[in-house]
Amino acid sequence: MPRYKVTIAYDGTDFAGFQRQPAQRTIESVLTRVVNKIAKNEAETIEVFGSGRTDSGVHAYGQVVHFDLPFAIPAEGLRHGLNSMFPLDLMAVAVEQVDDDFHSRFNTHGKQYRYKIARNEFVDPFKRRYTYNFKYNLDLELIKTAMKDLIGIHDFTSFAAAGNSTKDFVREIYDVQLIEYPELNEIHFVFNGNGFLYNQVRIMTAVLLEIGTKKRPVHDILRLFEVKNRLEAPLTAPAHGLYLEKVFYDQSDK
Amino acid sequence: MPRYKVTIAYDGTDFAGFQRQPAQRTIESVLTRVVNKIAKNEAETIEVFGSGRTDSGVHAYGQVVHFDLPFAIPAEGLRHGLNSMFPLDLMAVAVEQVDDDFHSRFNTHGKQYRYKIARNEFVDPFKRRYTYNFKYNLDLELIKTAMKDLIGIHDFTSFAAAGNSTKDFVREIYDVQLIEYPELNEIHFVFNGNGFLYNQVRIMTAVLLEIGTKKRPVHDILRLFEVKNRLEAPLTAPAHGLYLEKVFYDQSDK
Numbered sequence: 001m002p003r004y005k006v007t008i009a010y011d012g013t014d015f016a017g018f019q020r021q022p023a024q025r026t027i028e029s030v031l032t033r034v035v036n037k038i039a040k041n042e043a044e045t046i047e048v049f050g051s052g053r054t055d056s057g058v059h060a061y062g063q064v065v066h067f068d069l070p071f072a073i074p075a076e077g078l079r080h081g082l083n084s085m086f087p088l089d090l091m092a093v094a095v096e097q098v099d100d101d102f103h104s105r106f107n108t109h110g111k112q113y114r115y116k117i118a119r120n121e122f123v124d125p126f127k128r129r130y131t132y133n134f135k136y137n138l139d140l141e142l143i144k145t146a147m148k149d150l151i152g153i154h155d156f157t158s159f160a161a162a163g164n165s166t167k168d169f170v171r172e173i174y175d176v177q178l179i180e181y182p183e184l185n186e187i188h189f190v191f192n193g194n195g196f197l198y199n200q201v202r203i204m205t206a207v208l209l210e211i212g213t214k215k216r217p218v219h220d221i222l223r224l225f226e227v228k229n230r231l232e233a234p235l236t237a238p239a240h241g242l243y244l245e246k247v248f249y250d251q252s253d254k
Numbered sequence: 255m256p257r258y259k260v261t262i263a264y265d266g267t268d269f270a271g272f273q274r275q276p277a278q279r280t281i282e283s284v285l286t287r288v289v290n291k292i293a294k295n296e297a298e299t300i301e302v303f304g305s306g307r308t309d310s311g312v313h314a315y316g317q318v319v320h321f322d323l324p325f326a327i328p329a330e331g332l333r334h335g336l337n338s339m340f341p342l343d344l345m346a347v348a349v350e351q352v353d354d355d356f357h358s359r360f361n362t363h364g365k366q367y368r369y370k371i372a373r374n375e376f377v378d379p380f381k382r383r384y385t386y387n388f389k390y391n392l393d394l395e396l397i398k399t400a401m402k403d404l405i406g407i408h409d410f411t412s413f414a415a416a417g418n419s420t421k422d423f424v425r426e427i428y429d430v431q432l433i434e435y436p437e438l439n440e441i442h443f444v445f446n447g448n449g450f451l452y453n454q455v456r457i458m459t460a461v462l463l464e465i466g467t468k469k470r471p472v473h474d475i476l477r478l479f480e481v482k483n484r485l486e487a488p489l490t491a492p493a494h495g496l497y498l499e500k501v502f503y504d505q506s507d508k
Contacts, residue, residue: 009378009379009380010379011379011380011382059380083376088377088379088382089379089382090379091376091377091378091379092376122337122345122346123342123345124263124345125263125264125265125342125343125344125345126263126265126313126384128265128342128343130380
């Protein structure tokens with residue numbers, strides 16, 4: 001059975017997250033339906049495997065999935081087929097036939113997330129689905145200093161929402177950047193790491209914004225690593241600012 | 255009664271156009287409800303007058319409306335009040351107290367519309383509500399040449415959809431431009447004129463795209479002015495690419 005790796009982009013607004021759920025429109029359920037239709041498999045037994053879940057409202061530029069088809073289709077033809085059957089808020093960016101041992105979830109070396117913050121006094125109607133509008137003053141130098149504390153191998157217990165069965169809260173963050181887009185009146189936080197806990201990026205973003213508004217001391221992240229207690233970092237930045245940007249499969253990617 | 259001129263922006267996707275209609279969510283109905291609430295006018299007798307209608311799905315960066323309040327409110331306070339009560343797909347960009355003889359519709363000297371065309375092979379999920387995706391090859395030089403034929407005073411009968419009671423189809427176009435945004439993979443058509451007929455911008459856009467794909471000769475617009483027959487230009491570019499960008503009230507504006 002030929003295996004395909006497909007990179008997808010989606011506007012998460014109208015999806016109830018990635019994971020298949022009864023009577024909900026999710027990325028996984030739409031993908032599964034379309035892939036089984038392309039495979040002419042009425043029993044819908046072909047499974048689609050994602051690199052990981054994204055929550056309701058979270059977007060993706062570069063989510064990766066894989067699945068097996070009963071017959072080979074040229075990659076470019078499959079990309080056209082998928083895009084012609086996908087709803088307009090989902091797009092196949094790239095399609096590649098891969099070896100049988102490729103697995104979108106187990107082969108990852110890491111991921112990159114981007115969190116987009118608009119800096120307008122009022123919510124821009126054209127950005128309301130795609131950025132988090134944060135109108136308060138921010139000291140960007142404080143945020144840049146605090147970001148460096150996130151880099152490295154740490155116990156992220158204080159930055160993980162309850163809601164899945166993870167026991168191991170140690171993750172490595174390779175890099176964090178603040179990028180300014182003055183022409184858009186936006187700043188983006190880009191997080192690059194070997195893996196992220198449930199809501200981790202949104203909780204880290206909320207903490208960085210509290211540091212930028214001087215509600216927390218600049219090196220409070222070091223204290224949060226020590227206390228290992230989510231109650232010390234209770235805020236979660238909203239889903240609609242978050243994008244899964246890249247999933248890394250080669251060591252050279254990161 | 256103090257009169258206010260308010261410049262508004264909206265994402266037209268989830269509105270059934272500007273004009274009030276029974277049981278429909280329109281710009282006018284939302285504005286009327288909010289303005290009467292601010293005026294503490296439970297009878298909802300305050301009317302909101304727009305510079306003109308926009309169709310269902312058409313966006314605005316700079317639509318202009320006016321209304322009278324029973325008491326004066328500082329302009330900046332009114333802007334905050336409106337934005338705190340508007341839904342997130344509608345925004346007050348600017349508020350100004352104006353003379354009693356100002357009228358958003360009758361005082362206009364012209365308008366500027368922008369039509370956004372994305373040039374991707376497949377619809378970008380993040381642009382699907384905000385651009386018309388046109389994947390076919392376009393000869394931009396042909397379009398630029400054809401655009402010059404639109405400039406000036408002409409009978410636009412061939413470019414007007416049926417559906418309102420206009421008898422006079424003569425309008426003046428001051429300027430038309432094609433602007434390329436290579437970093438966005440978009441081209442925009444910007445139309446500047448003293449007034450536009452029903453669907454005129456969308457029909458002109460469709461004709462320009464036909465010229466760009468060589469389905470029409472480059473100077474076919476001159477023929478369309480002569481024949482005065484909409485059947486000769488039957489296509490209408492979709493609403494979601496169109497933006498009302500500016501409404502002009504001073505001669506110096508245009």
